[in-house]
Amino acid sequence: MTNSAVANEVVSSLDLNLVITDRNVLGYLAQFPDEETQIDKVLEALKVGVIAIQSASPTLDTTVVQSQFAEMETSMREYVDAFQRSIKDDFKKYFEGDDGVVPRSIEDIFGDSGSLTRTFQAFFDPEEGRLGRLMQCHVGPESTFGKSLDPQNKQGVIAVLEARVQELVEAKLDDVLKEFSLDENGSAMFRLHGMLAESFERINRALGHNDGQEQEAKKGHVKGIRFEQELYDDFFVPLCNQCDDDPSLVARTPGNIEGCKTGDLMSTLGEATGAPGVNIVVEVKDREVKLKDARTELQEAKVNRKAAVGIYVWSRGTEPTEVGDFRRIGDDFYVTVDRDDLRAGKPLLYLDAAYRIARAMAVAAVRKESASEIDFSQIEDNIEALGTWSERIADMSVKARTIQKSGKLIEECATDLKEELDRRVANVLAALRHN
Structure with missing residues (x-):
């Protein structure tokens, strides 16, 4: 028989003769009076020792372990099944369909008839809500x-x-x-009418003969550029500054139309005019241009520079015959400028008058749009009259240039008329601004 077989064989009885010398054991057995009892306690202690030795051993009985784990697995499986059933019942109770506690609670709070919905309706309903009734009550x-x-x-x-x-x-x-009524003795119109009548009477007395008007040669492109610059620097900038407008030389700058540079000078009316931000464009030519072509070019310049009024300027001697020195067509003006007068620093009567009347027209147009109930027909009639007077002044000045003997007298009269014209235009603008 092998050692392992001997180790695994169960012994039914074993005869032992023991001599005990261990003091702890002897001290324990000494408390029992008779030998038979002491032998029983020795056997009992031997059993306890064997169990203790087996418990302390690193090797466990496989069958015992498997049995214990199988029993534990069965119990755990029963517990898990019971847990799953309990969880399922709880979820079914709280979340199943429309009967669960949670869906019913959400419906009770957020549904069409829920408490929160009723609260919102009570306060914010457009017709019956408290806030709506409050707004209706106050505003x-x-x-x-x-x-x-x-x-x-x-x-x-x-x-x-x-x-x-x-x-x-x-x-x-x-x-x-x-101010524009001839029936008012102290009005600006009445005084201007008297001055014009007196001036024309003096001019008629001074007229004796006519001289031919000196013609200027055509100017090239370079001269045209110099003319624009001279007119801008020596006249247009001081005039705009005097009127509190903003001048700009835009001859070589594209405008609103892509790639288009039409429109040489431009002014933007100032804040005090009653029409701030409105533009007036000036097209300058030092060469002959037909009136038909000039009108087409000026319309393009107004669109390109977003201007309300346009002024077309020829250097004197290049203007069309039908234009003369001053002509108004619609809302635009066509005038001449004497280059010698420009270089000498003399007043440029026609361009000055055209610009000031154009400003008055722009302000009147803006006021008419912003105050639709005001009848501006009389103002427009008088502005129209200003243009007519300017044309008469232009004609008078032409005649003055043909008279050598009384030229100085006539020039003084024309200058006086120009100053009076400026003052009347200023009165119109001031009255419009105060509205």
């Missing part, structure tokens, strides 16, 4: 505030403002119209 059409802003309410704020504005505008407009 709605039927509220005191709403009625005060109703344009149909004669006692409302808007009606009161309109009446006050109309009252102020009509009062100012009456003052402006009186």
